[in-house]
Amino acid sequence: MNKNVVFVIDISGSMQGQKVKQTREALLKILGDMQPGDYFDLVLFGTRVQSWRGSLVQASEANLRAARDFVQRFTLDEATNLNGGLLRGIEILNKAHESLPELSNHASILIMLTDGDPTEGVTNRSQILKNIREAIRGRFPLYNLGFGHNVDFNFLEVMSMENNGRAQRIYEDRDATQQLQGFYKQVARPLLVDVELQYPEDAVLDLTQHHHKQYYEGSEIVVAGRIADHKLGSFKADVQARGEGQEFRTTCLVDEEEMKKLLQERGHMLENHVERLWAYLTIQELLAKRMKVEGEERAKLSSQALKMSLAYQFVTPLTSMTIRGMADQDGLKPVIDKPPEDSLPLEMLGHRRTFVLSASQPSPTRPSSDINQLPDKVTGVDTDPHFIIHVPQKEDTLCFNINEEPGVILSLVQDPDTGFSVNGQLIGNKDRGPGQHEGTYFGRLGIANPATDFQLEVTPQNITLNPGSGGPVFSWRDQAALRQDGVVVTINKKRNLMVSLDNGATFEVVLHRVWKDSAVHQDFLGFYVLDSHRMSARTHGLLGQFFHPFSFEVLDLHPGSDPTKPDATMVVKNRQLTVTRGLQKDYSKDPRHGAEVSCWFIHNNGAGLIDGVYTDYIVPDIF
Structure with missing residues (x-):
């Protein structure tokens, strides 16, 4: 069937950078796939709502050429008038049905892409749902694409369900353009309606x-x-x-x-x-x-x-999953069958049931319903291993490095009140050339809670639950969610791993794969603290000590040995340190390319910033 399609696109300020670039690329390729018998229009919403034509036009060569020019030239706006953008798109489709009877035989489709919450016009979600429902009246489906981690995906999902469509999350990654195109291809060839x-x-x-x-x-x-x-x-x-x-x-x-x-x-x-x-x-x-x-x-x-x-x-979502580490009646250890991504839930047949369902509601793992949602500012350690400490009171960031030999294990987080700990083992850079810096990276993490016998070992190859008692082993190719004694572990295929505690703390492990022309010749891990406000006041470790508020002052900014990186005097913990302004990469949102973070670099293994000296944080075992 020919189709009538209206694309409703969020152009608010939060779409700047990679998002709008990928959206433009996807729209240009989608326009190239339109059939001559199709009709279409484009609606953009920021603070204002604007449409390209304001009515459906045929996908002729001239119209497609003009639409591509429009897509390449539009500029971003400030706020997010989501309600207004959708109502304009619905109005265009409804008018076409009324004024052009020949288009009523086409399959009509409304597709919206947004990365944020409504902040302009009607912002009450219940009212928006009602407005959209009453405007569409079941005439055609609404498909919502939620771009990135900060979007209210539940809201988009309900809206789509109420209007015969579905919602899909578009992950912020290098292949987001392909994700957008891939979704469009699913609805590009309607065969039947009703x-x-x-x-x-x-x-x-x-x-x-x-x-x-x-x-x-x-x-x-x-x-x-x-x-x-x-x-x-x-x-x-x-x-x-x-x-x-x-x-x-x-x-x-x-x-x-x-x-x-x-x-x-x-x-x-x-x-x-x-x-x-x-x-x-x-x-x-x-x-x-x-x-x-x-x-x-x-x-x-x-x-x-x-x-x-x-x-x-x-x-x-109404049940929780527990893993029993028991042998079956034949004396065999449990076998975990991991379903492929997007498959039906795990089948549990016969007497070798290793997963047990209980009727308890899992505690929320993030303030939002989306476990993958990341805050704007995180504290963590990544690359060689560079520690990134965000100081909210100053709206600034501190960085330091730890120079130690491969094989050394460092204490990252230690909460003596609960026993919860995170330790990381260093690995070296394979194939290091003569005279190159001896870079070290985290190649193994041990996350433990002795009070509940919980242990999680993470390497770039495998994720092992309770390795000391022969627990199940997962790979980074798996998509899985596990819950044990108040800890939820979520493996997001080939991307990251989230560990969330019932007390509200949430941590992320980022997988770094070696790619062509990479400066690093060995897979390694990054570790980020996304939420620590419920950890005890005695929490310590190279990262844990910074969960508590502290302050610093920067004085006497002056040129350093590198003209692009000024030096300054920092007063912190009653000490004066010489620090250097530079850039460090945060890989919590983009594991391959990372985002540049401007920070004050503390020299000599963090001396003067960390409590004691860095060798105090060397521990004998990963757990």
């Missing part, structure tokens, strides 16, 4: 969703349900939908004899699989409905979803 699968009322019970607004090339529609007793012979499905200017109808019948033969041969396998598929789809729909309601109705849907999750052993 697809409905109808079944005999007396023959089928407990149907999952069987009405879909649109069906695209390369997608699928799955409906599951229960066949009533002795009704297999009358089971059929009538499918009706609209195509390009025509009605589509077909009937799918069941060959009863073939079905009976199949059930005799493979019935036990087939019935178990289909029943679990039905349960999975039903749970997903209950969770989706739950997001749209409040109060008693929400509690009822939560109860239904939780009951089914436990009955069918699916991991959901």
Whole structure:
């Protein structure tokens, strides 16, 4: 089918830099994929809302050329009038349906890209949801793309669900342009609209969703349900939908004899699989409905979803997952099967169940619902190993280096009140050339909480839970979330690892892979403290000592030995130090390229800034 598509793009100030560059690149490539029979328009929203044409125009060569010019020239605005931008896009599609009847046979699609919260115009989320729902009135789907870590993804997800679409997160990475293009390709070829699968009322019970607004090339529609007793012979499905200017109808019948033969041969396998598929789809729909309601109705849907999750052993937001380190009845150790990314939840069949579901609600791991959300300022250690200390009171950053031999283990965080600790072991730079600096990096981290026997060993190759007791081993190719005794560990495939404690503390481990022309010839790790405000007042370590407020003054700025890096005198902890202004990279948001951070560099292994001397922080064991 030809399509009518309106792109609604956030151009607020937070989109500056890499985001707007990648958005432009993706839009230019998407415009290149438009078909001659398609109609389109572009809406931009910042403080103001502006549209390219204000009405749908055909994807002719002249119009596409003009649209590309518009995309390359637009400038960023200040605030985020999300409500106004969406209503303008909806208005363009609605007017086209009313004034151009021939376009009513096309598949209409609204796609919004935003990286932040509404800050201009209508900002109340409930009111925005109502406004969009009433404006669209079920005529076409709304797809929301949430760019980056700071976007309120739950809000975008609910809005899409209420309007027959879905939301997708676009991660800030070097391939964000490809992510945007990849999403567009999923909806670029609509085949049918208003697809409905109808079944005999007396023959089928407990149907999952069987009405879909649109069906695209390369997608699928799955409906599951229960066949009533002795009704297999009358089971059929009538499918009706609209195509390009025509009605589509077909009937799918069941060959009863073939079905009976199949059930005799493979019935036990087939019935178990289909029943679990039905349960999975039903749970997903209950969770989706739950997001749209409040109060008693929400509690009822939560109860239904939780009951089914436990009955069918699916991991959901309403359950938590525990790993039992016990041998099975044959004396074999548990085997953890790790599902591929975006697959169905882990199947737990037979007596070798290593994951146990409980009906407790996991504690939030971040102030936001998104575990990947990062604050603007972080404290951490990365590269050679350079420590980055953000001082909020000064809105400034301090840096220092530790020069030690490969193999040395350093105490990064130590909380004597809880026993929680993070230690890191140094590795050297492979293939170091003659005369090159002996760079060291963190190649192994040990995160432990002795009070609960929790241990996590992280290397650039593997993540091992409780290595001392033969716990499960994960690789960086896995996507997994584990919970044990108040600690949530989330592995984000090939990117990072998050460790969140019930007391509110959150840490991130960044994976650095060697790439072509890299100055470092060995994979290594970065470590960042994202939230430490609930750690005890006695927390210490090379990073831990800076969880507590402290102050400093910078005086007598003067030229240093490097004309690009001025020196100054710093007064800190009643000491005077000579410090140098320079740049250090923070890799917490971009593990490959990093972001430049301007900081005051403290020389001589942090002498005068850290308590004691750096050798006080050398420990004998990773745990």
